Amino acid sequence: MALLLAIESSCDETAVAIVRGAVGERTEVLASEISSQIELHREYGGVVPELASRNHSLRLRGLVEKALADAGVAMSAIDAFAATTGPGLASSLLIGSTAAQGMACAARRPFLGINHLEGHLLSPFIGSTAVPPHVALIVSGGHTLLLDVEGPGRYRRLGGTRDDAAGEAFDKVGKMLGLDYPGGPEIEKAARGGNPAAYDFPRSMLQDPHLDFSFSGLKTAVLYTLQRAQGQVSVSDLAASFQQAVIDILLGKTLRAARQTGRKRIGLSGGVSLNRALRDAFQAACGNAGLELALTSADLCTDNAAMIAFAALLRHLAGESTHLGQDIHPNLPLV
Ligand code: KG4
Ligand code: ZN
Numbered sequence: 001m002a003l004l005l006a007i008e009s010s011c012d013e014t015a016v017a018i019v020r021g022a023v024g025e026r027t028e029v030l031a032s033e034i035s036s037q038i039e040l041h042r043e044y045g046g047v048v049p050e051l052a053s054r055n056h057s058l059r060l061r062g063l064v065e066k067a068l069a070d071a072g073v074a075m076s077a078i079d080a081f082a083a084t085t086g087p088g089l090a091s092s093l094l095i096g097s098t099a100a101q102g103m104a105c106a107a108r109r110p111f112l113g114i115n116h117l118e119g120h121l122l123s124p125f126i127g128s129t130a131v132p133p134h135v136a137l138i139v140s141g142g143h144t145l146l147l148d149v150e151g152p153g154r155y156r157r158l159g160g161t162r163d164d165a166a167g168e169a170f171d172k173v174g175k176m177l178g179l180d181y182p183g184g185p186e187i188e189k190a191a192r193g194g195n196p197a198a199y200d201f202p203r204s205m206l207q208d209p210h211l212d213f214s215f216s217g218l219k220t221a222v223l224y225t226l227q228r229a230q231g232q233v234s235v236s237d238l239a240a241s242f243q244q245a246v247i248d249i250l251l252g253k254t255l256r257a258a259r260q261t262g263r264k265r266i267g268l269s270g271g272v273s274l275n276r277a278l279r280d281a282f283q284a285a286c287g288n289a290g291l292e293l294a295l296t297s298a299d300l301c302t303d304n305a306a307m308i309a310f311a312a313l314l315r316h317l318a319g320e321s322t323h324l325g326q327d328i329h330p331n332l333p334l335v
């Protein structure tokens with residue numbers, strides 16, 4: 001059994017989690033604390049890096065203490081410490097990584113630097129005893145990535161976005177529609193009761209044999225529709241039609257990836273995978289295609305430290321560690 005404490009601070013959520021696990025056993029999340037800065041950044045319509053890093057450093061200590069108290073463990077019982085070391089905002093990554101390395105150094109325990117995307121990718125399997133071979137779709141604010149997963153640490157990139165990430169498209173279209181930041185959950189709300197076939201938005205690259213995505217044409221199509229209509233639009237029809245186009249693109253490419261790789265299982269993760277219509281569409285399509293779908297539980301879709309702790313635990317149990325002094329990497333690739 002190993003106890004691991006991890007920090008996630010790559011963007012605007014400060015998070016600390018403690019997990020316990022052993023090889024071949026179900027990992028238990030003993031504590032998962034998240035302090036969201038969404039309210040702080042809302043008035044700017046996006047994340048302000050300096051504000052984010054200052055708040056990470058202000059909130060981190062309290063969150064570590066709360067995580068230890070919630071888990072009912074002493075700091076001295078932690079076997080290894082981990083933090084996200086990329087990709088993300090440099091000044092935000094530095095806070096969590098430096099804090100975790102400091103704790104590891106003081107406790108004379110190993111440190112593990114974790115790729116944020118690996119955290120998302122593994123999150124559908126946090127409650128499982130193993131990470132089986134599958135096709136992974138990571139859809140977040142910064143990334144849209146399709147991977148062929150052989151097992152933990154064995155990833156092959158199949159495709160990704162050539163311009164905006166899916167969540168970024170949600171956020172930008174939300175802004176165009178005058179909705180609050182972040183746009184993703186607001187568009188989902190606005191789309192309820194809207195007609196997803198009201199506007200025929202483009203599904204860029206959907207018919208192409210490759211597994212890359214493009215969302216900028218879709219975003220521009222929404223903009224032109226708004227400009228042409230001079231404000232005379234149904235926001236709910238527009239939101240529903242935009243959301244449907246994103247779902248069709250993500251689903252079409254993921255099913256194509258499953259066919260091309262022969263994988264029988266799909267893992268869906270990242271903030272956008274919280275979207276109910278997307279989850280339902282994947283569930284229905286996977287059922288029809290005879291594919292197993294591993295969804296990330298709703299509380300672990302957006303940024304959190306439990307996913308970082310889980311990724312770190314698997315590496316720790318496999319005997320890996322990262323040297324102290326490891327730098328952060330704002331553009332750290334997963335593969
Ligand atoms: O994974 P995440 O918390 O952060 C990144 O690593 O980027 O994802 C945040 C993204 C934002 O773009 C947000 O608008 C989107 O996830 N999002 C959603 C929903 N909830 C969050 N997009 C669509 N529907 C939602 N319900
Ligand atoms: Zn994320």
